[in-house]
Each structure stands twice: as structure tokens, then as C-alpha cells.
Amino acid sequence: MRPADWWSIEILDAEHAVTSAEAWRDAYAQTLAESAVTNGAVSWKWFAYDWGVVLEVAFPDERAWQHWRSLPGTQAALDAVPDPLSGLLVHRGHGGASGSYVPRAPRIAPGAGHEALPEPVPPAELLGPLQTVGPVVTARPLTG
Numbered sequence: 001m002r003p004a005d006w007w008s009i010e011i012l013d014a015e016h017a018v019t020s021a022e023a024w025r026d027a028y029a030q031t032l033a034e035s036a037v038t039n040g041a042v043s044w045k046w047f048a049y050d051w052g053v054v055l056e057v058a059f060p061d062e063r064a065w066q067h068w069r070s071l072p073g074t075q076a077a078l079d080a081v082p083d084p085l086s087g088l089l090v091h092r093g094h095g096g097a098s099g100s101y102v103p104r105a106p107r108i109a110p111g112a113g114h115e116a117l118p119e120p121v122p123p124a125e126l127l128g129p130l131q132t133v134g135p136v137v138t139a140r141p142l143t144g
Helices: 021-038 062-069 072-079 123-127
Strands: 005-012 043-049 052-059 088-092
Touching (some): 005 021, 005 062, 021 043, 021 052, 052 062, 062 072
Antiparallel strands (some): 005 052
16 A cells, blocks of 8 residues: 655744634634545644644645645635735645654664763863963952
8 A cells, every 4th residue: 555645734823813723723624624535635634733733634646635735625725824924834744843754863772882981081181280371369358
């Protein structure tokens, strides 16, 4: 079975908007999910964050995604986001705070093959005897 092609639609809250991203989701969630499924989506999920909402939708291929994205109903919903200039992000992959998947490099297991790092050399040993530059000033109490 071929893996799904995931896409994310992130809707950000607008600072001076009449509606929030969550209110936008409440208005368009059913329509978007229904049209996605009837146009070939294999999965979809909504996520709510304190900065907005994310719709993650998976299609079998990019062509199916492009078809759904160009539907008038999908276009109308995306045109109605609270901040149409900077509050709509559409990109491939999972969205929100997750970022793209990057596998971690394997860690070296602790064992006998490890050696402790050398102790750092104190600065006094590196610099030699302390030398002063200029006169030494000593604070004296004020006498009246």
C-alpha cells in the first residue's frame, strides 16, 4: 500500500479580527471534511492550539490534493479565514508545532568503551602568577 500524501492547512488567529480561528473551524469543519472525503481523502484530523487551528488532510497523491484544493467550496472556506493576508499557511506534511519529521541520530550506548573527558585546566595555571595592570586602588572611609 502506498503511503498517504499529508497536507496541512494552518489558520492563525488574527489580532484585530471579528472571528477567531476556532470560530472559523466551527463554521467550516464539516464542509471541508465532507468534501475532502468525497474527493478522495484517506484521512483528516483537526488540531487546536492557542495560536489557531490546523487541518491535516491526507490524499493518495498530489493530484487528488490539487483537485480538492481547487474546489469552489474549499476556496471559499480558505478565503474566509480570520486573517486572509498572513493567517493562512498551506504546506505539505504535518503542521502546527510538529514540524517535519526528522529521525534522531542514534545515541552511543553508555558502556566500558567510554572514557571520561579530561578535567579543565584552572585559569590561574594557564596565566601564571597574577599581575596587576595600573595602580591598585583601595577604598577608604570618608572622614568628616
